[in-house]
Amino acid sequence: MAMNGYRCIACAEAQASEFSGFLCPSCGNNLEITYDYASVATDVAAGFEAGGEGIFRYAAMLPIKNDGSRFPLRIGATPLYVAHRLGDSVRLRNVFLKDDTQNPSASIKDRATAVALRRAIDIGADIVSVASTGNAGSSTACLAAALGLQAIVFVPESAPAAKLAQSLSYGAKVIAVRGNYDDAFDLCLAASDEFGWFNRSTGYNPFTREGKKTCAYEIWESLGGRVPDRVVVPTGDGNLLSGIWKGWRDLRATGLTSRVPKIDCVQSEASAAICDTVRRIREGATAEPDWSSIRMDQVTATTVADSISVDRPRDGLAAVQGVFQSGGEAITLPDDEILAAVPELARTTGIFAEPAAAAPWAAVRRLARDGTINADELIVCIVSGSGLKDIASAQASAGEPLLVDASIDALKRALQ
Ligand SMILES: Cc1ncc(COP(=O)(O)O)c(C=O)c1O
Numbered sequence: 001m002a003m004n005g006y007r008c009i010a011c012a013e014a015q016a017s018e019f020s021g022f023l024c025p026s027c028g029n030n031l032e033i034t035y036d037y038a039s040v041a042t043d044v045a046a047g048f049e050a051g052g053e054g055i056f057r058y059a060a061m062l063p064i065k066n067d068g069s070r071f072p073l074r075i076g077a078t079p080l081y082v083a084h085r086l087g088d089s090v091r092l093r094n095v096f097l098k099d100d101t102q103n104p105s106a107s108i109k110d111r112a113t114a115v116a117l118r119r120a121i122d123i124g125a126d127i128v129s130v131a132s133t134g135n136a137g138s139s140t141a142c143l144a145a146a147l148g149l150q151a152i153v154f155v156p157e158s159a160p161a162a163k164l165a166q167s168l169s170y171g172a173k174v175i176a177v178r179g180n181y182d183d184a185f186d187l188c189l190a191a192s193d194e195f196g197w198f199n200r201s202t203g204y205n206p207f208t209r210e211g212k213k214t215c216a217y218e219i220w221e222s223l224g225g226r227v228p229d230r231v232v233v234p235t236g237d238g239n240l241l242s243g244i245w246k247g248w249r250d251l252r253a254t255g256l257t258s259r260v261p262k263i264d265c266v267q268s269e270a271s272a273a274i275c276d277t278v279r280r281i282r283e284g285a286t287a288e289p290d291w292s293s294i295r296m297d298q299v300t301a302t303t304v305a306d307s308i309s310v311d312r313p314r315d316g317l318a319a320v321q322g323v324f325q326s327g328g329e330a331i332t333l334p335d336d337e338i339l340a341a342v343p344e345l346a347r348t349t350g351i352f353a354e355p356a357a358a359a360p361w362a363a364v365r366r367l368a369r370d371g372t373i374n375a376d377e378l379i380v381c382i383v384s385g386s387g388l389k390d391i392a393s394a395q396a397s398a399g400e401p402l403l404v405d406a407s408i409d410a411l412k413r414a415l416q
């Protein structure tokens with residue numbers, strides 16, 4: 001394992017790898033896991049092959065012990081599709097979709113969960129807790145079931161039924177909290193402290209970012225070592241974005257790439273804390289700010305894209321850094337544009353996404369129309385969760401079936 005410690009994302013104070021907390025003891029901000037890149041350069045240059053299946057092919061660059069055991073489910077190794085017809089619709093020639101609906105629990109969260117639960121096993125924990133808008137919960141429930149761990153999932157009471165049904169079916173103890181995601185997060189934190197559970201909650205737990213970064217490695221490999229111009233990321237807590245940014249920074253630090261893509265942050269106008277903060281910083285200055293002095297904006301989130309509905313992003317500062325340092329866009333969209341992207345993506349590409357996961361395409365369409373993107377840019381949209389996760393939203397944008405009597409005449413009338 002090349003992990004050699006932690007560094008605070010705000011004040012940069014370092015901690016040794018034996019450190020057992022999740023937050024910087026000096027300033028309370030999130031930690032980033034650090035590596036001795038020189039020691040893994042040969043493994044990494046050999047093509048990441050040695051470590052196992054799916055994301056565990058990258059074991060040399062993951063903060064887990066290599067005990068030789070195989071992970072019971074295939075995590076990651078998802079397809080990167082070129083979407084010609086979708087791109088053509090707004091005169092873009094190189095639009096790609098990273099289809100992370102094809103993970104065991106049908107969302108990109110499985111990348112983070114797999115690494116966090118391997119960490120839990122490495123340190124001898126057998127109960128894992130998580131706060132979730134729904135996907136991190138069903139992912140934790142799924143992988144905990146596969147690994148023989150007990151999962152305790154805190155969700156807002158409004159979480160979509162499919163995500164709850166998934167978590168319950170996998171055998172998790174599901175706690176529906178009267179309140180929103182932020183309330184569920186705070187209760188999970190307090191309960192995990194009280195009962196000594198391993199808290200996998202997004203952003204707060206530094207191991208989640210390390211799982212999500214594997215998405216960048218896969219994109220790079222699928223493109224044969226080319227670097228996209230943009231990777232477009234649906235954003236709530238900001239951990240997916242900060243993870244994908246970390247992946248490109250790792251590739252650069254190990255010498256595999258010299259360029260990195262712009263990382264575009266997509267949020268709903270009704271849940272835009274990270275985009276708002278990026279804009280506020282950019283209005284103030286173009287030079288890199290002193291991150292320890294940055295306070296995140298707070299909002300009261302109301303978006304229908306439940307996976308990215310967050311008042312207080314738990315990895316917000318790291319996401320702001322990713323957008324700022326990569327030169328990416330901060331794009332906020334009205335909910336109707338996000339919802340409209342669900343059937344558009346499905347009808348043009350055959351990929352059925354939940355609203356949050358369709359949001360990157362809605363953002364690309366917007367950027368193409370207003371001339372921010374040029375026709376030749378290589379763009380990767382992260383399709384982060386399946387449309388089956390949120391049937392109510394899909395129904396609202398896809399319409400109703402034709403209801404007919406069981407006769408050819410009735411059918412003809414209906415088809416007219
Ligand atoms: C499908 C989907 N897309 C995007 C996100 C956003 O990730 P993050 O909250 O790390 O910004 C989530 C988070 O729950 C998600 O479930």
Ligand SMILES: [Zn+2]
Pocket residue numbers: 008009010011012013024025026027028029
């Ligand atoms: Zn700090």
